[in-house]
Amino acid sequence: MEQFRKQPRLPKFAVxxxxxxxxxxxxxxxxxxxxxxxxxxxxxxxxxIVLNAAELSINSGSVSFSPRNSSKVxxxxxxxxxxxxxxxxxxxxxxxxxxxxxxxxxxxxxxxDKMKGFYRSIYEHNGEKKNMAVTQFEPADARRCFPCWDxxxxxxxxxxxLDVPSELVALSNMPVIEEKVNGPxxxxxxxxxxIMSTYLxxxxxxxxxxxxxxxxxxxxxxxxxxxxxxxxxxxxxxxAVGTLSLYKDYFAVPYPLPKLDMIAIPDFSAGAMENYGxxxxxxxxxxxxxxxxxxxxxxxxxxxxxHELAHQWFGNLVTMEWWTHLWLNEGFxxxxxxxxxxxxxxxxxxxxxxxDETTDGLRLDGLAESHPIEVEINHxxxxxxxxxxxxxxxxxxxIRMLQSYLGAECFQKSLASYIKKHTYSxxxxxxxWAALEEGSGEPVTKLMNTWTKQMGYPVVSVKVxxxxxxxxxSQFFSSGCTGNGQWIVPITFCCxxxxxxxxxxxxxxxxxxxxxELSSDGNKSAWIKLNVEQTGFYRVKYDEELAARLRHAIENxxxxxxxxxxxxxxxxxxxxxxQLPLTSLITLMAAYREELEYTVLSNLITIxxxxxxxxxxxxxxxxxxxxxxxxxxxxYSAEKLGWDVKQGESHLDAMLRGEILTALAMLGHKxxxxxxxxxxxxxxxDRNTPLLPPxxxxxxxxxxxxxxxxxxxxxxxxxxxxYRETDLSQEKIRILGSLPSCPDPAIVxxxxxxxxxxxxxxxxAIYGLGVSKEGREVxxxxxxxxxxxxxxxxxxxxxxxxxxxxxxxxxxxxxxxxVEEFFASQEKASIARTLKxxxxxxxxxxxxxxxxxxxxxxxxxxxxxxxxxx
Ligand code: BES
Ligand code: ZN
Numbered sequence: 001m002e003q004f005r006k007q008p009r010l011p012k013f014a015v016x017x018x019x020x021x022x023x024x025x026x027x028x029x030x031x032x033x034x035x036x037x038x039x040x041x042x043x044x045x046x047x048x049i050v051l052n053a054a055e056l057s058i059n060s061g062s063v064s065f066s067p068r069n070s071s072k073v074x075x076x077x078x079x080x081x082x083x084x085x086x087x088x089x090x091x092x093x094x095x096x097x098x099x100x101x102x103x104x105x106x107x108x109x110x111x112x113d114k115m116k117g118f119y120r121s122i123y124e125h126n127g128e129k130k131n132m133a134v135t136q137f138e139p140a141d142a143r144r145c146f147p148c149w150d151x152x153x154x155x156x157x158x159x160x161x162l163d164v165p166s167e168l169v170a171l172s173n174m175p176v177i178e179e180k181v182n183g184p185x186x187x188x189x190x191x192x193x194x195i196m197s198t199y200l201x202x203x204x205x206x207x208x209x210x211x212x213x214x215x216x217x218x219x220x221x222x223x224x225x226x227x228x229x230x231x232x233x234x235x236x237x238x239x240a241v242g243t244l245s246l247y248k249d250y251f252a253v254p255y256p257l258p259k260l261d262m263i264a265i266p267d268f269s270a271g272a273m274e275n276y277g278x279x280x281x282x283x284x285x286x287x288x289x290x291x292x293x294x295x296x297x298x299x300x301x302x303x304x305x306x307h308e309l310a311h312q313w314f315g316n317l318v319t320m321e322w323w324t325h326l327w328l329n330e331g332f333x334x335x336x337x338x339x340x341x342x343x344x345x346x347x348x349x350x351x352x353x354x355x356d357e358t359t360d361g362l363r364l365d366g367l368a369e370s371h372p373i374e375v376e377i378n379h380x381x382x383x384x385x386x387x388x389x390x391x392x393x394x395x396x397x398x399i400r401m402l403q404s405y406l407g408a409e410c411f412q413k414s415l416a417s418y419i420k421k422h423t424y425s426x427x428x429x430x431x432x433w434a435a436l437e438e439g440s441g442e443p444v445t446k447l448m449n450t451w452t453k454q455m456g457y458p459v460v461s462v463k464v465x466x467x468x469x470x471x472x473x474s475q476f477f478s479s480g481c482t483g484n485g486q487w488i489v490p491i492t493f494c495c496x497x498x499x500x501x502x503x504x505x506x507x508x509x510x511x512x513x514x515x516x517e518l519s520s521d522g523n524k525s526a527w528i529k530l531n532v533e534q535t536g537f538y539r540v541k542y543d544e545e546l547a548a549r550l551r552h553a554i555e556n557x558x559x560x561x562x563x564x565x566x567x568x569x570x571x572x573x574x575x576x577x578x579q580l581p582l583t584s585l586i587t588l589m590a591a592y593r594e595e596l597e598y599t600v601l602s603n604l605i606t607i608x609x610x611x612x613x614x615x616x617x618x619x620x621x622x623x624x625x626x627x628x629x630x631x632x633x634x635x636y637s638a639e640k641l642g643w644d645v646k647q648g649e650s651h652l653d654a655m656l657r658g659e660i661l662t663a664l665a666m667l668g669h670k671x672x673x674x675x676x677x678x679x680x681x682x683x684x685x686d687r688n689t690p691l692l693p694p695x696x697x698x699x700x701x702x703x704x705x706x707x708x709x710x711x712x713x714x715x716x717x718x719x720x721x722x723y724r725e726t727d728l729s730q731e732k733i734r735i736l737g738s739l740p741s742c743p744d745p746a747i748v749x750x751x752x753x754x755x756x757x758x759x760x761x762x763x764x765a766i767y768g769l770g771v772s773k774e775g776r777e778v779x780x781x782x783x784x785x786x787x788x789x790x791x792x793x794x795x796x797x798x799x800x801x802x803x804x805x806x807x808x809x810x811x812x813x814x815x816x817x818x819v820e821e822f823f824a825s826q827e828k829a830s831i832a833r834t835l836k837x838x839x840x841x842x843x844x845x846x847x848x849x850x851x852x853x854x855x856x857x858x859x860x861x862x863x864x865x866x867x868x869x870x
Contacts, residue, residue, distance in 0.1 A: 004082075021161070065102070115795045156196075163185055173196075244309060251416055262278075314332045326391050331395020334395065335396040352562055369837045373451065401490060476577070529553075619853065634664055661699035752771075807839065
């Protein structure tokens with residue numbers, strides 16, 4: 001048996017073809033019983049069958065193997081569940097005959113509280129708490145529900161039967177074919193599924209209502225919610241029906257199942273899960289309430305639905321061969337969800353918001369502790385950690401870069417042929433490149449290997465010299481170090497106008513281009529912008545001359561929103577890496593005073609938060625002026641937007657209003673705080689008051705928390721009351737996310753305690769961690785004090801979030817040591833990568849503080865900006 005231990009993958013001398021699975025959950029005892037008969041093909045001589053199982057008790061007497069072509073039944077001599085390796089080793093004492101046979105296993109398990117495997121979630125019905133049973137199998141937890149070959153490449157068909165209380169709704173991947181009521185229980189059997197991976201199998205049992213619609217070609221689509229919430233499912237239903245038709249055309253393959261159910265689960269560790277035909281969601285990612293959801297909530301629902309439905313093709317129909325290629329699933333679904341959302345809601349200009357994905361990808365990938373997109377996985381426990389910004393956001397960004405290099409039409413055609421070729425099968429990254437290479441005639445594999453097989457990305461420096469442009473790439477690190485990586489970079493640039501875009505592949509370290517006929521009108525001092533529309537996954541560093549021309553172009557509104565975003569974001573990153581003084585960054589920021597585009601302003605706000613924090617550590621004496629400068633920066637847009645919804649205003653303005661007012665509240669802007677308080681009072685009297693529509697509630701809540709102290713708690717108590725009263729998850733999150741912005745550390749501590757209390761579902765605790773800069777120290781002490789509790793009570797995905805949220809805001813070398821020391825005795829594989837990344841960020845911050853302290857002209861610059869008259 002030892003030979004099967006500590007292996008990254010199962011041995012393949014027997015492979016599954018079909019599972020006949022029966023489960024009987026007991027919702028009040030939180031247990032389940034099950035049996036499975038697996039059609040297995042024995043393809044090599046073996047005495048053993050090895051498959052996955054974990055946290056199950058296997059009924060050894062029930063285990064048998066019956067070859068199809070004989071009447072002999074093989075009984076095992078030994079059945080071992082090795083918990084450490086999550087495998088079930090069945091030893092038969094004699095060699096099994098080659099060919100098909102049926103492996104039967106009986107087992108029992110617990111409906112756990114960890115939001116993975118087969119688990120229970122709690123909901124209220126008529127004022128009574130009830131349990132529902134739900135599965136979450138990705139990446140490797142199907143084995144916690146039934147013994148199986150729990151690897152994405154081991155596809156099989158599934159015939160599922162559930163024995164459940166007769167008053168409940170039982171759902172699975174496929175439609176019900178038969179329901180037999182048998183006293184208080186009913187047996188629900190589902191149609192057999194097409195061939196699919198184990199991580200996509202799903203079951204949900206509970207009390208639900210639904211709304212229903214059909215696609216034009218007859219796929220039945222339903223949204224299931226808790227009883228009484230079905231109106232909130234209508235928006236997602238509409239998006240789903242629209243998206244299914246769109247993907248059918250885009251992938252040139254129809255949705256393959258007869259039905260699609262989507263369901264809101266009150267306790268859910270991820271955002272949503274693409275189970276084949278039964279997609280599960282957090283409530284916030286599926287439910288939309290006309291009265292109380294914000295525009296940002298609506299957009300979230302649309303993009304999450306579009307993402308999960310993309311997986312029905314990209315992931316479910318064609319599945320990654322192994323977790324190394326996870327990014328194929330996630331990066332692609334993320335990218336294509338923008339395509340779908342853009343087609344359904346063009347007024348959202350969602351592609352401009354795609355830059356948030358790219359920025360987050362660049363941010364994580366600028367760390368030495370990042371990893372390549374294609375990452376080796378040697379143990380199931382390592383998989384969780386790669387559901388990160390590299391797989392999702394860098395993945396989506398490099399796909400976008402390639403699509404814009406190859407052209408939309410060629411890209412789509414090649415994709416459709418990739419899907420067709422690998423339907424009901426598995427694929428690796430190189431298979432996608434091969435399809436795109438064949439479709440385009442371009443060297444896709446060679447180009448893309450530089451982006452997926454090595455971590456990091458380049459910063460491209462441009463200089464003008466003797467009417468020539470010099471381009472040079474080097475690896476970018478947020479720490480300011482330079483690495484040795486080299487990429488094949490699709491460079492684009494425009495000079496003085498967008499009419500002519502020039503492009504080339506930078507394949508070497510540096511290249512010079514003739515700049516004589518650079519600008520279309522021959523203007524030698526025209527602006528030059530690289531990475532046009534920010535479709536490339538790299539940063540750009542301009543020489544001083546070019547940077548000044550760009551600042552001028554921003555002030556005069558010559559550039560597109562995406563390019564304005566890019567210049568700002570790259571400058572911020574260069575500043576953090578100490579390649580650009582903070583003085584220059586804030587001078588550039590001032591050029592955005594009249595900015596009105598949602599994405600650009602939203603990023604500008606994020607940057608002011610970060611600059612504000614680092615400056616508070618480095619130069620506390622300048623903070624009054626810095627805050628005043630930031631307030632000035634937002635005055636123009638705040639006045640344009642006002643507090644009240646304008647008739648016919650755009651979705652983006654609605655989102656922007658909330659963010660601008662939140663920023664002004666955070667900055668302690670007096671008028672904003674007063675107005676917020678007036679509107680909040682009206683809201684306390686009437687939850688439907690037009691004075692506080694959902695888009696500006698967060699701003700009001702943040703404003704209220706700015707003046708809460710231990711002796712002035714009224715605002716805090718009121719917010720807790722609203723939290724307790726609402727049954728809308730988005731409202732709860734809005735409040736939870738606002739509470740920790742309080743400057744009083746004692747209140748912050750209370751908020752942190754509240755986050756771990758039974759009043760907050762464990763899926764939501766992380767929202768309470770965004771503490772004010774004054775609360776940073778208290779949060780760290782609290783984390784240490786509660787670490788054992790957190791490790792014991794939170795699921796695998798959530799624990800790393802506690803570490804990054806609490807550790808990364810620090811900015812001193814002493815803190816690095818302190819944190820290292822604490823975790824040295826708390827070794828835990830599942831947070832190892834996150835901890836290293838967070839510590840690297842603290843080091844970067846600490847170095848940044850030092851360099852800001854050495855800046856000579858910063859004081860003068862902020863003084864001038866704080867009092868500049870426009
Ligand atoms: N496949 C994932 C769900 C998942 C995430 C399973 C992590 C196991 C571990 C799903 O398709 C997904 O990506 N969900 C996202 C939302 C999406 C819109 C980015 C999520 O859960 O955050
Ligand atoms: Zn996904």
